[in-house]
Amino acid sequence: MTATGEVLLKVDDLSVEFDTPRGPVRAVDGVSWQVRAGETLAILGESGSGKSVSTQALTGILEMPPGRIVSGTAEYRGVDLISMTTAERRRIVGDRITMVFQDSLSALNPVQSVGTQIAECYRVHRGMSKRDAMKRAAEMLDQVRIPAAAKRVRDYPHEFSGGMRQRVMLAMALALDPDVLIADEPTTALDVTVQAQILELIAELQAERDMGVVLITHDLGVVSDVADNVVVMYAGHVVERAATAEALDHPVHPYTEGLLGSMPSADLKGRELPTIPGTPPSLRAMPSGCAFRARCPIAVDDCAAEVPPLLTVAPGRDAACLRRTTIAAKEAV
Amino acid sequence: MIRFVLRRAVAAVPIGVLVTLGVFALVFAMPGDPLRELAGDKPIPAAVLAAKRAQYHLDDPFIVQYLLSMKDILTGHFGTTFAGADIAAQLRLRIPVTLKLTLLANAVQWTLGLFFGIYAGFKRNGWIDRSLLLTTLVLLAVPGLVAYFAAQYLFGVELKWFPVSGVLEGFPRSYLLPALVIGVLGFAGLARLLRTSIVETVNADFVKTARAKGLGEQRVLWRHILPNALLPVVTFIGLDLAGMFGGAIITESIFNLPGLGQFMFQAIKLKEGGVVVLLSTLAFISFILINLLVDLLYGVLDPRVRNV
Amino acid sequence: MSDVQAVVGAEAQELGDGRTLSNRELLRALLRKPQFVLCSLLLVVFFAMAAVPKLFTSVDPRFCELGKSRQGSGPGHPFGFDIQGCDYFANVVYGARPSVLVSICASFGVFLLAGSLGLLAGYFPGFVDGLISRTADVLFSIPGIVVLIVILNSVADRSIWIIVGVILLIGWPGGMRLMRATVFSVRNREYVLAARSIGVPPVRILRKHVFPNAMAPLLAMTTLGIGGMVGLEAALTFLGVGLQPPSISWGSQFGVAASYRDTPHLFIWPALFISTMTISFMIIGDSIRDALDPKLIR
Numbered sequence: 001m002t003a004t005g006e007v008l009l010k011v012d013d014l015s016v017e018f019d020t021p022r023g024p025v026r027a028v029d030g031v032s033w034q035v036r037a038g039e040t041l042a043i044l045g046e047s048g049s050g051k052s053v054s055t056q057a058l059t060g061i062l063e064m065p066p067g068r069i070v071s072g073t074a075e076y077r078g079v080d081l082i083s084m085t086t087a088e089r090r091r092i093v094g095d096r097i098t099m100v101f102q103d104s105l106s107a108l109n110p111v112q113s114v115g116t117q118i119a120e121c122y123r124v125h126r127g128m129s130k131r132d133a134m135k136r137a138a139e140m141l142d143q144v145r146i147p148a149a150a151k152r153v154r155d156y157p158h159e160f161s162g163g164m165r166q167r168v169m170l171a172m173a174l175a176l177d178p179d180v181l182i183a184d185e186p187t188t189a190l191d192v193t194v195q196a197q198i199l200e201l202i203a204e205l206q207a208e209r210d211m212g213v214v215l216i217t218h219d220l221g222v223v224s225d226v227a228d229n230v231v232v233m234y235a236g237h238v239v240e241r242a243a244t245a246e247a248l249d250h251p252v253h254p255y256t257e258g259l260l261g262s263m264p265s266a267d268l269k270g271r272e273l274p275t276i277p278g279t280p281p282s283l284r285a286m287p288s289g290c291a292f293r294a295r296c297p298i299a300v301d302d303c304a305a306e307v308p309p310l311l312t313v314a315p316g317r318d319a320a321c322l323r324r325t326t327i328a329a330k331e332a333v
Numbered sequence: 334m335i336r337f338v339l340r341r342a343v344a345a346v347p348i349g350v351l352v353t354l355g356v357f358a359l360v361f362a363m364p365g366d367p368l369r370e371l372a373g374d375k376p377i378p379a380a381v382l383a384a385k386r387a388q389y390h391l392d393d394p395f396i397v398q399y400l401l402s403m404k405d406i407l408t409g410h411f412g413t414t415f416a417g418a419d420i421a422a423q424l425r426l427r428i429p430v431t432l433k434l435t436l437l438a439n440a441v442q443w444t445l446g447l448f449f450g451i452y453a454g455f456k457r458n459g460w461i462d463r464s465l466l467l468t469t470l471v472l473l474a475v476p477g478l479v480a481y482f483a484a485q486y487l488f489g490v491e492l493k494w495f496p497v498s499g500v501l502e503g504f505p506r507s508y509l510l511p512a513l514v515i516g517v518l519g520f521a522g523l524a525r526l527l528r529t530s531i532v533e534t535v536n537a538d539f540v541k542t543a544r545a546k547g548l549g550e551q552r553v554l555w556r557h558i559l560p561n562a563l564l565p566v567v568t569f570i571g572l573d574l575a576g577m578f579g580g581a582i583i584t585e586s587i588f589n590l591p592g593l594g595q596f597m598f599q600a601i602k603l604k605e606g607g608v609v610v611l612l613s614t615l616a617f618i619s620f621i622l623i624n625l626l627v628d629l630l631y632g633v634l635d636p637r638v639r640n641v
Numbered sequence: 642m643s644d645v646q647a648v649v650g651a652e653a654q655e656l657g658d659g660r661t662l663s664n665r666e667l668l669r670a671l672l673r674k675p676q677f678v679l680c681s682l683l684l685v686v687f688f689a690m691a692a693v694p695k696l697f698t699s700v701d702p703r704f705c706e707l708g709k710s711r712q713g714s715g716p717g718h719p720f721g722f723d724i725q726g727c728d729y730f731a732n733v734v735y736g737a738r739p740s741v742l743v744s745i746c747a748s749f750g751v752f753l754l755a756g757s758l759g760l761l762a763g764y765f766p767g768f769v770d771g772l773i774s775r776t777a778d779v780l781f782s783i784p785g786i787v788v789l790i791v792i793l794n795s796v797a798d799r800s801i802w803i804i805v806g807v808i809l810l811i812g813w814p815g816g817m818r819l820m821r822a823t824v825f826s827v828r829n830r831e832y833v834l835a836a837r838s839i840g841v842p843p844v845r846i847l848r849k850h851v852f853p854n855a856m857a858p859l860l861a862m863t864t865l866g867i868g869g870m871v872g873l874e875a876a877l878t879f880l881g882v883g884l885q886p887p888s889i890s891w892g893s894q895f896g897v898a899a900s901y902r903d904t905p906h907l908f909i910w911p912a913l914f915i916s917t918m919t920i921s922f923m924i925i926g927d928s929i930r931d932a933l934d935p936k937l938i939r
Contacts, residue, residue, distance in 0.1 A: 061544045094547025101545075106538040111560050111635055120556075121546055156636040172546070351779050359791045473865075474923040476872025478879060478895060479912045486905060579784035583876055587899065597787065598880065601794050609791065617782055 759820020
């Protein structure tokens with residue numbers, strides 16, 4: 001992993017369960033990652049891999065029944081968010097750590113103007129007056145490059161296009177100059193050109209403010225574009241952790257390999273697109289041992305014995321695979 | 334805003350003409366000679382009959398009668414019933430009765446509906462929520478007629494808590510029993526609607542966003558959840574009030590309250606065409622007004638419908 | 642039309658997006674609910690009462706002895722006697738027929754009428770939609786019960802079918818609007834567009850693609866409204882604009898009971914029967930709606 005600024009957010013051995021009518025389901029199991037100032041960490045995974053759950057748990061927006069944090073810590077600048085009282089955490093979340101979501105139309109309050117919603121951050125966390133807060137809100141809209149910001153501050157979410165709305169969400173998230181921005185699939189609902197603009201915007205604003213960004217996505221293209229480091233998740237477990245460049249060039253875990261192999265490219269023209277056979281397991285019926293073994297091309301009997309631990313294969317490279325971490329490294333790692 | 338109101342008012346006129354014409358036609362298509370009905374078994378000299386007919390324009394062509402009626406209504410000349418009672422005076426007596434009943438019934442309905450609906454919406458699957466669904470089902474199922482009678486018998490005759498009928502004991506005692514029954518039967522639909530709306534809103538993405546902004550629960554509730562969850566309820570108001578007048582006919586008959594509903598019913602039975610048309614026009618106008626107000630209110634509360 | 646149907650219309654709106662269950666799946670899901678089974682059995686009993694009253698009582702409801710007027714229950718006469726001294730149990734049993742007939746026929750008729758009109762209005766915007774919707778608007782602007790009373794009062798000889806007819810005449814706007822809204826959301830689905838693009842004629846599209854997928858909310862609304870029809874018939878007869886003597890109906894029994902408040906059994910029995918039948922219909926309607934709810938399908 002590339003290391004630059006101080007560690008802002010550090011999640012350690014976090015496990016979250018959901019109580020369902022058919023018994024508890026473990027959504028994330030022993031997840032650990034960290035993000036530093038100025039760095040972009042991508043959490044990569046399919047739907048159901050639990051990629052959003054760890055961030056929702058640490059910000060406190062997880063529904064607590066039926067959700068339950070079983071173990072683990074999430075430290076912001078050394079202070080554990082999970083063991084804090086709700087009141088204490090509310091002072092940090094929304095101010096120092098903020099979130100942006102995927103579907104901006106449903107993620108914004110339809111009956112309040114965008115200005116009011118942005119101004120709310122200033123009013124609640126900084127105690128500003130309504131007038132000052134609205135002024136700052138208009139400034140934020142300008143910073144995220146929304147034209148005619150002063151006029152548009154009184155408009156409602158449904159009066160913006162998808163890309164513009166996502167900028168509004170960014171404005172709201174960055175209003176208080178947070179240390180960490182958690183972006184949960186911010187571009188999934190947008191078309192490709194708009195997607196590029198939004199990612200560029202995030203990168204610019206990050207550079208200006210020396211912010212840490214946690215980007216949750218299922219899109220390898222996005223990861224390779226903007227992420228410094230990547231955490232790959234599968235069925236609630238972290239299976240690989242590395243700097244993006246290395247992970248994508250020389251993946252260690254067979255799942256990452258499979259993902260990369262199934263990306264369409266011009267070289268594969270004329271041939272059938274390779275895919276990972278099978279589907280991810282249901283969290284209610286997890287196979288014993290490694291969750292990926294049913295679909296893994298190099299699985300052996302030992303893989304069913306126990307869940308493979310996340311081991312350091314090389315400095316800055318972690319993987320959870322029995323075969324790839326005990327056998328002497330094949331690829332140049 | 335003004336344009337919106339004007340547009341609605343203008344659109345209401347042709348509908349109004351159709352409705353009043355329709356009611357007029359129905360009323361005057363009814364077989365039977367009203368004057369003869371009034372006279373009963375006593376024979377009436379032909380001259381008197383002819384004079385009365387001329388007085389009420391009963392021999393003029395249909396359209397003329399309609400236009401004359403409309404002119405009278407719109408200029409406030411309500412005339413008299415066949416029995417000679419001054420209609421305007423009757424209205425003055427009866428409108429307050431119906432209003433008091435409606436107001437009291439609505440107060441009961443909305444208090445119960447809001448309270449239980451919101452409570453059940455937030456404490457989902459608590460015992461209030463579970464029993465609410467069952468109770469509302471039963472309440473929605475019991476026919477109004479049965480409920481009115483049962484209440485009247487149980488609370489009026491047997492337990493003697495309330496007067497059985499009539500307005501002798503004034504406001505609110507005489508109105509309490511019918512208002513309570515209407516309100517209790519009515520809150521079921523409202524509570525259910527509110528519960529569903531709250532459950533949906535609480536799970537909405539923007540609530541997640543609000544929490545991620547570090548907002549306290551109170552702020553999330555009052556500024557984000559409720560303003561959105563209460564929107565469907567506004568349209569409910571329109572439908573609800575519209576149904577009130579129809580319900581008043583039955584309620585006022587059973588509890589013997591001298592209001593507009595009873596007036597209407599008697600007029601139909603006695604074939605008092607003029608009164609029926611008048612009351613129908615009143616009902617229609619108030620319906621249009623109420624719906625207009627509801628639409629305006631909705632436009633104020635929900636910016637998404639404003640420019641449609 | 643009524644409060645119930647307005648609320649249910651709102652609640653059932655989401656059903657338009659759900660996938661359709663096959664009939665057998667639906668039946669099996671329904672039979673799993675004890676309340677559905679119980680209420681269906683109750684309804685079967687009521688239907689039997691309506692169809693073959695002699696199964697339940699061998700007494701002639703019109704055989705009356707004035708001397709027995711208003712007496713309470715006794716051997717062979719579990720419900721006692723009415724004001725004319727006729728056996729009340731027999732009268733109540735025979736009274737089931739109009740209620741069952743009116744509620745079933747009126748509801749079914751409204752379903753068909755509102756469904757077809759809503760289908761047409763939703764699928765053919767422009768003139769067709771305009772005509773149907775404007776008419777609905779006019780009918781909406783006046784309380785239905787007023788029109789019902791006015792029309793029924795002007796008809797001299799009111800049979801069950803006249804009543805059903807009049808209810809049909811003014812009861813369709815609510816269901817039509819619901820259907821129309823659902824059709825709006827269905828007609829732009831890919832499978833409809835696909836069918837149109839390969840040239841399937843409109844009637845066939847409506848029949849095979851649009852209607853099966855759009856009818857769920859209307860079905861839910863109708864089944865929950867059947868119970869209301871029972872009460873409506875009783876109310877109309879009570880007010881004197883429904884069925885006339887000598888036909889026996891629960892509504893007319895109410896009407897009589899109103900004037901004899903000191904004889905509770907005159908009121909209790911028809912009340913019990915009406916309420917039970919209405920509640921059964923409602924529970925069945927509720928169960929059907931739950932079974933069709935896509936959010937609960939799993």
